[in-house]
Amino acid sequence: MSKDTEILEELTSSEYKYGFESNIEADSAPKGLNEDIIRFISSKKNEPEWMLEWRLKAYRHWLTLKEPKWPNVSYPEINYQDIIYYSAPKQKVAPKSLDEVDPELRETFEKLGISLDEQKRLTGVAVDAVIDSVSVATTFKDKLAELGIIFCSFSEAVQEHPELVKKYIGSVVPVNDNYFAALNSAVFSDGSFCYIPKGVRCPMELSTYFRINAANTGQFERTLIIADEGSYVSYLEGCTAPMRDENQLHAAVVELYACDHAEIKYSTVQNWYPGDKDGKGGIYNFVTKRGICAGDHSKISWTQVETGSAITWKYPSCILKGDHSVGEFYSVAVTNNWQQADTGTKMIHLGKNTRSRIVSKGVSAGQSQNSYRGLVQIHKRAKNARNHSQCDSLLMGDKCGAHTFPYIETSNNSAQIEHEATTSKIGEDQIFYCLQRGIDEESAVALIVNGYCKEVLNQLPMEFAVEAQKLLALTLEGSVG
C-alpha cells in the first residue's frame, strides 16, 4: 500500500471510529437543547455511560442557573434553543484553488505572512495539503508516544484513556462552576487531551496538532492537560488566522492539572472574527480556563494575546494549592471598533509560600471597551503568600474605554500583595517622533504598541511572538488619525 493510500485509509477509518457516518442528514442534531439532544451527542460519539451521566448532571444543573450579568459587556440576549449543539464536520464544497477564496481573507493571510501551503490548508483548498497535515500530525504523535505522552482529541481520550478522563474531568472546573462551564460540560463537542507522564519534559511545543484540528472543533471545546510529577509541557492554543465562524457563541473549558514539581505553560493567541466596523457579527468568546497547582513546587503560567472576538470574557486562573507553587498570568488584550473585552485572572492562594504574578496590558481603540478584572485571594493557611500585579491600559483616540477592577481578599496577615496600575494615551508626540524619522503611521503605532506589550510578548515562544506582533498591528490598522 502506498503511503498516501495508507493515510487515506487511516483518515476514513478514524472518521468511522468517531461515529461520523456518511449519511449527512443524520449527522446534525435539530436546533435546541434538551436531554434527548445530549443523549444524541453522547451516542454519536459512542461514549460510555458515565460520560453521558456526567453530561446530564451538568445539563440539569445548568437549568437551575441564570446567565451572569456582572461582566462589563453588553450583547443581545442569546437564545439557547436556537443553537445547533451537534454537527459533524461539514462536507463543504472545497474551493478548487485559492482564487476562489474570499479575497479579504487572503489579504489577511498575506499580511500575517502565512505561506501558500498553509493558506490552502486553512481555507480547505487542496486535498494533498490536508493529507500532508495529517501525516505531519501522525509523525508528531509517534514521537510523543515514545515518551509516553498522550496527546489526542478529547473524544479519542474518552475511548482510549477513560480512566484518566474520568479521574480529571471536572476536577478543576466542576460542572456546577458557572453558567457557561455547565453548558459546555453538557454539550462539549471535542477538544484536546494531553497527559505528560512522571518526569517527562515534553520536547516540543504542542501546537501544530491543535491548529490542524481547530477547523473541526466546534463552539464548545474542552481541553484537559495533566502534568504528572516533575513533568513539563508548553501548550500553544491558537487560531492565528481569522476563523469566519458562523457560530456566535463559543463557550470553551480548559482545565490544567499540575502535580508535584510539574510545570504547565499555556499560551493563547486568539484572533476570532471581531465583527465588522459597525459592530455587526463576530464571536462571543465566553471561556472558563483554570489550572490547579495541586502539587508542591508546581507552576502554571498563562500567557494570552487576545485580539479577536466581538466579546471576550475570560479569566484564566490558578489555584495555588501546593506549597511553594507559582501562578503567572501575562495578558495582552486589544480591542478596536466595537469590540468588548472583560478579561483578567484569579489567583487563589491556598498553600504556604505560594507566589503569583499578574501582568496585564490592555489596548483600546475605536469605540471599544476594555476591562481588566482580577482577584487575588489569600486563604488562611497560605502563609507567606506573595502577589505582584501590574495592570496597564493604553488608549487610542477618545471614544474608547479602559476599566480596571482589581479585587484583593486576604485572610492571612503574612501576605505581601502589590498592585500597580497605569493608564496612558498613545502619545501624538511619540507618533510624530516616528513620522519624523520616516516611519509611516501604521508602522509607528505597531512599534509603540508592541513596545508597550513587550513584557507579555516575551513570554511567548519565538514563532508565536512574531505572529502575535503582526496580529497586533493588523488589529489596530486604521485606528489612528
Next chain:
Amino acid sequence: MLSIKNLHASIEDKQILKGINLEVKPGEVHAIMGPNGSGKSTLASVLAGREDYEVTEGSIEFLGKDLLELEAEERAREGLFLAFQYPVEIPGVSSTNFLKTALNQIREHRGLDPLDAVSFLSLMKEKIKLVEIDKSLLNRSLNEGFSGGEKKRNEIFQMAMLEPRLAVLDETDSGLDIDALKVVANGVNTLKSKDNATIVVTHYQRLLDYIVPDFVHVLYNGKIVKSGPKELALELEEKGYDWIKEAEPIH
C-alpha cells in the same frame, strides 16, 4: 536646497510666524537665534510637518519639491531631519529596532533594498563612534531613563545613521554640559559635507563656538529681523536681544 518664502503659520488661531524668508544652499550652516517665544521652535516644527501648526501663507521648497504638500514621514524620507528639543521616550522599543525600521523605510522610499541585520549592525558600530554613546544604550528602550545629554547625543546618532540632506537642530544645546556640547558639535561637524546643510536653532551663542555658522539670522516676533555673518552671534551675546527688538525688519 531650501527656500522659504513669506511663511506665515499659526497654532490655534494664534499667529506665530509672520512672514519668514530664508534660503539655504548645500554645504551651508545657518544659525537661527532669537529670544524665547520668537517662533524658533515653531519654524522647526513647521519644517518637519507637525500637524498642530497651520501654514496660512507662503511657500517652502525643498530639493525642488513643495514641502508643504508632503506628509511628515515623506519629508523625512526626502532627507529632512529634525533633532528634537525634547526627544520622546518610547517604552519597550529599542533604539536599534526603531532605527532599523526608520532606515529601511527611508531606503525603500529611495528604491534601495532593506539592510540586513549584519550590515545594519556594522553601520551602527561605525556611526556610534561619532557621538561616544555607550553601546548598551542602544538595546534599551528608546530614550527611556536616558540623561538629558544621552538623549541629545542619541538624536545626533540617529542623524548620523539616517544621513539627511538637511538637518534642523532644535535647541540641541539646551541642558548640555560643556563636554556633551563638544561631543554633539563634533558629531555635527563630522557629518557636514558639501551636499548637506544644517540649520541650528538656538537661544545661546555658546553652541556656535563649536558649530560655526555661515549665516546667523535673528528671529523676533515671527520675523527674521536681522541676518549676518557669524560675528552677529557674538554681537548678540554681548548686547542681548533688546537692541534687535527696536531694529527694522528686513525684506
